[in-house]
Amino acid sequence: MTIRLGGIIFGLAITAVMVLWSLIPGAYNLAFGPAPEKQPSAAFYEHGEGPAGGFSFDGPFGKWDVAQLQRGYQVYKEVCSACHSLKFVAFRNLRDLGYSEAEVDAEAATWTVPGIDPNTGEATTRPGEPTDYFPSPYPNAIAAAAANNNAIPPDLSLITKARHDGSNYLYSLLTGYGEPDPEKAKKVGFETPAGLYFNKHFPNVNIAMPPPLSIDGQVTYADGTDATIPQMAEDVAAFLTWTAEPSLVARKQTGWAVLGFLLFATALAFLSYKQIWAGVKPKKK
Amino acid sequence: MSFAWAKQYEPKTALTKWLDEKLPLPRLVYNAVGAGYPVPRNLNYMWNFGVLAGFCLMIQIVTGVVLAMHYAANQAVAFATVEHIMRNVNWGWALRYAHANGASFFFIVVYLHIFRGFFYSSYKAPREMIWLLGVVIFLLMMATAFMGYVLPWGQMSFWGAQVITGLFSAIPLVGEPLQVWLLGGFAPDNAALNRFFSLHFLLPFVILGVVILHIWALHIPGSSNPTGVEVKSESDTVPFHPYYTAKDGFGLGVFLIAFATMVFFLPNALGHPDNYIEANPLSTPAHIVPEWYFWPFYAILRAFTGDLTIPFTGIVLIPAKLLGVIAMFGSILLWFILPWLDKSPVRSGHYRPLFNKFFWFGLIPAMIVLFVCGGAPAEEPYVILSQVATAYYFLHFLVILPIVSQIEVPKPLPFSITEAVLGKDAAAEARTGAGAAGDVGPLPEVSLQPAE
Numbered sequence: 001m002t003i004r005l006g007g008i009i010f011g012l013a014i015t016a017v018m019v020l021w022s023l024i025p026g027a028y029n030l031a032f033g034p035a036p037e038k039q040p041s042a043a044f045y046e047h048g049e050g051p052a053g054g055f056s057f058d059g060p061f062g063k064w065d066v067a068q069l070q071r072g073y074q075v076y077k078e079v080c081s082a083c084h085s086l087k088f089v090a091f092r093n094l095r096d097l098g099y100s101e102a103e104v105d106a107e108a109a110t111w112t113v114p115g116i117d118p119n120t121g122e123a124t125t126r127p128g129e130p131t132d133y134f135p136s137p138y139p140n141a142i143a144a145a146a147a148n149n150n151a152i153p154p155d156l157s158l159i160t161k162a163r164h165d166g167s168n169y170l171y172s173l174l175t176g177y178g179e180p181d182p183e184k185a186k187k188v189g190f191e192t193p194a195g196l197y198f199n200k201h202f203p204n205v206n207i208a209m210p211p212p213l214s215i216d217g218q219v220t221y222a223d224g225t226d227a228t229i230p231q232m233a234e235d236v237a238a239f240l241t242w243t244a245e246p247s248l249v250a251r252k253q254t255g256w257a258v259l260g261f262l263l264f265a266t267a268l269a270f271l272s273y274k275q276i277w278a279g280v281k282p283k284k285k
Numbered sequence: 286m287s288f289a290w291a292k293q294y295e296p297k298t299a300l301t302k303w304l305d306e307k308l309p310l311p312r313l314v315y316n317a318v319g320a321g322y323p324v325p326r327n328l329n330y331m332w333n334f335g336v337l338a339g340f341c342l343m344i345q346i347v348t349g350v351v352l353a354m355h356y357a358a359n360q361a362v363a364f365a366t367v368e369h370i371m372r373n374v375n376w377g378w379a380l381r382y383a384h385a386n387g388a389s390f391f392f393i394v395v396y397l398h399i400f401r402g403f404f405y406s407s408y409k410a411p412r413e414m415i416w417l418l419g420v421v422i423f424l425l426m427m428a429t430a431f432m433g434y435v436l437p438w439g440q441m442s443f444w445g446a447q448v449i450t451g452l453f454s455a456i457p458l459v460g461e462p463l464q465v466w467l468l469g470g471f472a473p474d475n476a477a478l479n480r481f482f483s484l485h486f487l488l489p490f491v492i493l494g495v496v497i498l499h500i501w502a503l504h505i506p507g508s509s510n511p512t513g514v515e516v517k518s519e520s521d522t523v524p525f526h527p528y529y530t531a532k533d534g535f536g537l538g539v540f541l542i543a544f545a546t547m548v549f550f551l552p553n554a555l556g557h558p559d560n561y562i563e564a565n566p567l568s569t570p571a572h573i574v575p576e577w578y579f580w581p582f583y584a585i586l587r588a589f590t591g592d593l594t595i596p597f598t599g600i601v602l603i604p605a606k607l608l609g610v611i612a613m614f615g616s617i618l619l620w621f622i623l624p625w626l627d628k629s630p631v632r633s634g635h636y637r638p639l640f641n642k643f644f645w646f647g648l649i650p651a652m653i654v655l656f657v658c659g660g661a662p663a664e665e666p667y668v669i670l671s672q673v674a675t676a677y678y679f680l681h682f683l684v685i686l687p688i689v690s691q692i693e694v695p696k697p698l699p700f701s702i703t704e705a706v707l708g709k710d711a712a713a714e715a716r717t718g719a720g721a722a723g724d725v726g727p728l729p730e731v732s733l734q735p736a737e
Binding site: 003004007008010011012014015017018019022023025027030036060088093154158162163166244245247251252256258259262263265266269272273276277280 | 326365368371372378379382523527528531532534535537538539541542545546548549550552553558559561562588589590591592593594603605608611612615619622625626628664665668669672673675676679680682683684687
């Protein structure tokens with residue numbers, strides 16, 4: 001009885017505190033207080049949908065398009081790597097992109113990585129080896145901030161997993177640059193601050209990154225694919241999906257094998273359950 | 286303990302006879318989950334989740350121990366070692382995704398197990414101790430899951446640790462020093478990461494110990510059942526093995542299909558993208574949210590937006606933050622007194638018309654609202670919805686439940702479990718032993734030969 005009485009008193013007390021000191025003032029404020037301010041930028045944001053037709057790796061049966069990953073790697077190398085590191089990816093991982101061992105050796109050697117002079121012990125640089133990881137374009141975070149108007153370019157290894165619906169988001173972002181509708185901007189009093197760039201698919205529509213893909217044909221694809229801006233954006237989004245999760249396709253394929261086994265085993269389990277219980281369950285009339 | 290008709294273990298080989306004399310471990314298993322444990326014959330699928338929760342604990346311990354072989358709890362490298370597991374360790378991605386989603390599935394299964402207990406009043410005498418131990422397990426799980434989420438040292442790890450340990454700073458006088466002491470610093474740092482890893486490794490084994498007590502306590506009165514009528518005779522029960530091993534085996538298969546689908550096809554759907562950004566003390570995420578399984582309690586924490594003041598004086602008696610902390614911990618701690626709040630002699634919600642209505646149209650909607658609001662940003666209408674739901678939550682358990690259990694007129698209960706399953710006539714026949722063989726009464730021997 002004491003427990004129940006104590007419980008009822010505590011329950012009524014905490015409910016009263018909630019209703020009288022939080023709920024009623026909050027409801028009053030909601031009804032009669034000032035409406036919450038809306039950011040003018042919210043009027044310009046558009047949710048990005050990703051490339052038409054989707055990516056080859058979408059869906060439970062998705063597979064990498066190896067040629068596309070190679071093109072995306074080329075875009076990363078020639079465009080993105082000027083500012084963005086890729087620190088969790090090693091050159092040896094490029095074997096996944098369909099390159100041979102010799103090709104990976106040669107590709108790694110085209111990159112310059114920090115090293116130590118074996119004779120003097122001084123810090124120096126040397127050509128990359130397959131075991132090296134992609135080097136950062138800046139010696140440290142302060143240098144990165146100083147070179148980029150205080151906005152540090154993020155590492156791209158995990159970028160498509162670090163954003164909601166990352167592959168589609170990245171494609172949308174890279175193709176989302178432009179100018180806001182001037183009429184509408186005038187009406188809501190919206191301006192892109194100096195040093196930022198308007199991008200309708202960026203959450204607050206003003207992004208520090210200048211448009212990285214600015215003209216068609218910015219890279220020349222080895223396989224002859226027409227390097228339009230949407231094409232480059234799709235390719236690099238695919239490449240950075242691979243860098244974020246190299247095991248993505250292996251994961252889905254393993255999943256089908258596991259599910260196949262489980263469906264079979266569960267069917268057997270169901271049949272034995274029914275058989276064992278057959279004598280106990282009442283007969284249906 | 287057991288029922289008088291429980292089958293006795295009989296060692297058959299020389300080895301098992303020898304073992305039974307020295308260390309009767311096979312006997313223990315036989316009586317715990319074998320043919321020696323008589324279980325009500327009418328359990329529905331809601332009684333599957335205890336076994337599944339135990340299975341989840343095993344998944345977490347096995348994957349976790351292997352993950353710990355490749356992980357380093359140092360703030361300089363923690364994030365990188367997790368990526369090392371994902372990229373360089375053989376099958377590391379499968380282990381980590383299984384562990385991360387395993388935590389989610391552990392909570393799904395345990396929530397179903399707990400709400401089974403609410404609906405069928407599994408907490409009532411003589412099973413109070415099972416319930417109390419269960420609440421202890423749940424609290425330990427929450428602590429373990431919270432500390433595990435900090436280990437990858439992503440943005441949500443760091444800021445989640447900041448917010449949750451910040452709750453302790455709400456305690457008057459000793460709060461701030463207590464938070465510093467718990468973290469080993471003024472903010473989550475190497476000291477915090479190291480102790481969280483140590484405790485995250487220890488606590489699952491503590492949980493395992495309490496789970497053993499939970500099952501031990503269960504075997505004293507035996508399992509409850511959907512009618513809430515106690516076992517009266519042998520025809521009310523079947524041996525756990527093979528009847529419930531077979532049924533739970535099927536349930537386990539269904540569980541594993543759902544689990545594998547998430548692990549292999551949607552491994553990050555239940556996580557937050559921000560946790561793939563390395564922890565940065567200088568950059569606060571726009572919305573700090575805990576893992577989904579904490580959302581209802583996070584909503585209760587944030588629902589208190591106003592300080593408790595003396596009106597018109599501005600004197601603050603209890604700040605809003607402390608109210609939220611009291612309510613959040615109180616919302617779980619009140620489960621400890623549930624067996625004494627609900628006085629209805631009837632257990633099952635099926636026979637309690639008023640209770641049934643409050644359960645389905647009160648508690649369940651309130652929990653769904655709290656869940657949604659806990660994951661949503663702290664803006665309207667979520668704040669006001671979470672306040673209404675929080676008020677209902679406390680009223681439901683502390684006021685409605687005691688009163689309803691006092692005033693409601695329960696529906697007539699079946700005489701026995703056998704009667705509930707087979708109907709009155711067959712049950713009467715079973716009692717007099719005149720039933721048709723194979724239908725009721727003494728159980729037929731299970732044949733593992735294919736049916737003709």
